[in-house]
Amino acid sequence: MGEEAMQKRMQQSAARLLMNVFRTGLFENPYLDPAQSAAIVGSPEYMKAGYDAQIRSVVMLKNHNSVLPLKNRAKVYIPTRHDASYMSFWGFPVPANDVVPVTDAILEKYYERAATPQEADFAIVFINSPNSGYGYDSEKHEYIPISLQYGDYTATTARAKSIAGGDPFEKSDNRSYRGKSVKTFNKSDMTLVQQIRKQMGDKPVIVVINVSNPLVMSEIEPIADAVLLGFDVQNQVILDLVSGKAEPSALLPFQMPADMLTVEEQLEDTPMDMRCYEDADGNAYDFAFGLNWQGTINDKRVEKYKKKVNSL
Numbered sequence: 001m002g003e004e005a006m007q008k009r010m011q012q013s014a015a016r017l018l019m020n021v022f023r024t025g026l027f028e029n030p031y032l033d034p035a036q037s038a039a040i041v042g043s044p045e046y047m048k049a050g051y052d053a054q055i056r057s058v059v060m061l062k063n064h065n066s067v068l069p070l071k072n073r074a075k076v077y078i079p080t081r082h083d084a085s086y087m088s089f090w091g092f093p094v095p096a097n098d099v100v101p102v103t104d105a106i107l108e109k110y111y112e113r114a115a116t117p118q119e120a121d122f123a124i125v126f127i128n129s130p131n132s133g134y135g136y137d138s139e140k141h142e143y144i145p146i147s148l149q150y151g152d153y154t155a156t157t158a159r160a161k162s163i164a165g166g167d168p169f170e171k172s173d174n175r176s177y178r179g180k181s182v183k184t185f186n187k188s189d190m191t192l193v194q195q196i197r198k199q200m201g202d203k204p205v206i207v208v209i210n211v212s213n214p215l216v217m218s219e220i221e222p223i224a225d226a227v228l229l230g231f232d233v234q235n236q237v238i239l240d241l242v243s244g245k246a247e248p249s250a251l252l253p254f255q256m257p258a259d260m261l262t263v264e265e266q267l268e269d270t271p272m273d274m275r276c277y278e279d280a281d282g283n284a285y286d287f288a289f290g291l292n293w294q295g296t297i298n299d300k301r302v303e304k305y306k307k308k309v310n311s312l
Contacts, residue, residue: 051234051237054233054234054237055233055237055240055241055246056249056250057230057231057233057250058228058229058230058231058233058237058238058241058248058250059228059229059248059250059251059252059290060226060227060228060229060241060248060250060290060291060292061217061221061227061228061229061252061256061279061283061285061289061290061291062221062224062225062226062227062279062280062281062283062291063226063291063293064225064226064280064281065225066293067122067204067206067225067226068206068226068241068242068244068293069241069242069243069244069247069293070122070204070242070243070244071243071244073110073111073112074111074112074121074122075111075112075113075114075119075120075121076107076110076111076112076113076114076120076121076122076123076124077113077114077115077116077117077119077120077122077123077124077196077200078100078101078102078107078113078123078124078125078126079123079125079192079195079196080098080099080100080101081098081099081101081125081126081127081188081189081192082096082097082098082099082188082192083096083097083098083099083128083186084096084185084186084188085185086131086133086185087133087138089134091138099126101124101126101235102124102126102235102236102239106235106236106239107239109239110239110242110243111239111243117196117199117200117203118199120200120203121203121204122200122203122204122205122206123196123200123203123204123205123206124206124208124238124242125192125193125196125205125206125207125208126208126210126235126238127186127189127190127192127193127207127208127209127210127220128186128189128209128210128212129148129209129210129211129212129213129214129215130147130148130149130150130184130186130189130213130215130216131184131185131186131212132144132145132146132147132153132182132183132184132185133146133182133185134146135177142177142180143162143175143176143177143180144177144180144181144182145158145177145180145181145182146182147182147184147260148213148214148215148216148257148260148263149184149215149216149218149219149259149260150184150186150187150189150190150219150220151184151187151190151219152181152182152183152184152187153181153182153183153260154179154180154181155177155178155179155180155181155182155260155264156178156179157178157261157264157265158176158177158178158179158264159176159178159264160176160178161174161176162174162175162176163268190219190220193205193207193220193223193224194223197223197224204225204226205223205224205225206224206225206226206227206228206242207220207224207226207227207228208227208228208229208230208235208238209227209228209229209230210230210231210232211229211230211231214254214255214256214257215256216256216257216258216259216260216263216277217256217277217279217285218258218259218277221277221279221280222279222280228241228242228248229252244293247292247293248290248291248292248293249290249292249297250290251287251288251289251290251297251301251302251305252285252286252287252288252289252290253287254287255272255274255276255285255286255287256276256277256285256286257274257275257276257277258274258275258276258277258278259275259277262274262275272287283296287305288301288302288305288306
């Protein structure tokens with residue numbers, strides 16, 4: 001096809017994408033009033049609305065023995081999380097990083113920071129959902145599984161013949177990854193929770209998962225007293241919820257699979273067909289599940305969503 005033809009094709013795709021942005025005014029608007037924009041952007045009213053929306057988005061999955069909220073001022077241990085280096089979707093290296101989840105300036109409004117687990121009354125562990133990459137090994141030039149668990153995964157039950165393939169630039173029309181293995185870049189998140197659980201003994205361990213995709217909870221839930229799911233929210237939002245300044249009210253926007261077998265067995269064109277994970281308290285992590293301080297949320301939203309699911 002040649003470089004010239006490929007350049008033309010790329011420019012055509014770029015024009016299509018950018019026109020959608022320009023037409024909706026998302027990219028720029030030459031008729032904006034700078035004074036009006038300055039009065040709106042970052043205004044206290046809209047900042048509060050955004051913050052409240054973050055609070056309403058956090059899902060509480062587990063609250064064993066009503067450990068939350070922890071209203072009394074106490075000592076909390078929040079471990080530093082290590083993010084290993086990995087390759088981004090675009091093939092760029094993301095360097096390793098040690099993350100302190102909550103600054104002292106924010107934490108002191110809620111709790112006293114404990115230097116060690118032994119000194120703490122409880123612990124909050126901030127982790128990310130499993131990240132195994134994007135399903136393709138650019139070095140080996142082969143398709144690999146996308147894992148929703150932290151531990152190493154081998155796709156022994158995947159399709160033998162993929163339902164996608166046939167690209168003219170590929171040697172095979174079969175993209176199956178059956179028998180292939182993958183490791184997550186952040187397996188250390190799981191081991192961090194295990195380590196803190198051991199160090200804290202019988203004292204409460206609250207696990208906060210920043211979620212970018214559903215995950216298999218069997219590696220985390222049994223050793224956590226409470227589990228909160230956030231979707232790129234500020235960590236101060238989490239402290240508002242843990243301390244009882246706000247109450248969780250969100251519902252799961254997807255199903256949480258029981259294991260990787262059910263992930264491989266699900267049908268790509270059939271909604272809500274996964275076996276859901278069930279925790280130690282007997283709660284199934286199904287679509288529209290969530291907890292508040294009273295227990296399982298069962299309001300008009302749940303009734304509405306369940307009706308829609310049943311009608312599919």
